[in-house]
Amino acid sequence: QVQLVESGGGLVQAGGSLRLSCAASGRLSNFLSMGWFRQAPGKEREFVAAIRWSGGSTYYADSVKGRVTISTDSVKNTVYLQMNSLKPEDTAVYYCAQTSQTFMVVPTTMDAYTYWGQGTQVTVSS
16 A cells, blocks of 8 residues: 655745655555645646656646656655745645556546545745
8 A cells, every 4th residue: 555645835935935745655666657736725636747756757737837846766755846936826735646557658637646645735925
């Protein structure tokens, strides 16, 4: 069984930065994919970024492209989401997720991901 634990969320002013971490345990493979999603109050959960555990093939939502970097540390079994130039509209609960199978292309949709963390709150004040 895979367990995912997010951390690093908090309150930050607009223009600031945060680095989210997702520590994974259980069945891991360099061929599986990790994703970050977020859900703002009253909105549906949406894709933010994704990467293969091996570190290649990164994908970003247009809304965060250029401001966010996803990366992996296979030694620590941790996935990071570095967020810069944060905006109030980035306020949401951020979730990490992992697939249970290999995809030719790293997926960007929720239904491809089997395991989910509990989420970490990010609040950006204006």
